[in-house]
Amino acid sequence: MISVTWKDHPEEHDYPAAADYLELLAEPEVVDAVVAELRDAPIVHKKAKDLLRAAGLELLGAENPHVRRDLIKINNGTALSPILLVRGDFRTGVPMVIADGYHRVCAIHWADENIEIPAKIAALR
Incomplete structure (x- = not known):
């Protein structure tokens, strides 16, 4: 079994990176609220394979430079930063959004799709 080392908290630069991506999907005031919620959210653990499925994203190849x-x-054995997520809604067909950490999710999936990844989850209101 592959051992992955994780940081206790996302890196500070992950939050602006998440905001930058989310600004393509929502208005600035919505993004600000989601990022504030991400900062306060507890860490949960989810499997790589489930994260890709919930987001409806393709697994990037291991040859991708970031992966x-x-x-x-x-x-x-370098510690990775937990990922930042925005919860989807299966009732309305809205997929979960990986706001920051897509490449990390793909790398973990290549290592072992069942590894649980620490994440913070915010709701899109």
Whole structure:
């Protein structure tokens, strides 16, 4: 079994990165509220395979430079940052959004799809 080291909290730069992506999907005031909720959210653990399914995203190839960088970090025992998520709604067909950490999710999936990834989840209101 592959061992992955995780940081206790997302890196500070992950929040603006999440906001930058989310601004493509929602108005600034909505993004501000979601990022504030992410900052306060507790860490939960979810499997890589379930995260990709819930987001409706393709698994990026191991040759992707960002995925490869994270695979190297895993192999070197370098701690990875937890990911930031926005909850979807299966009742209305809204997928979950990986606001920050898509490449990390893909790298973990390549290492072992059943590894649980620490994440913070906010609701889109």
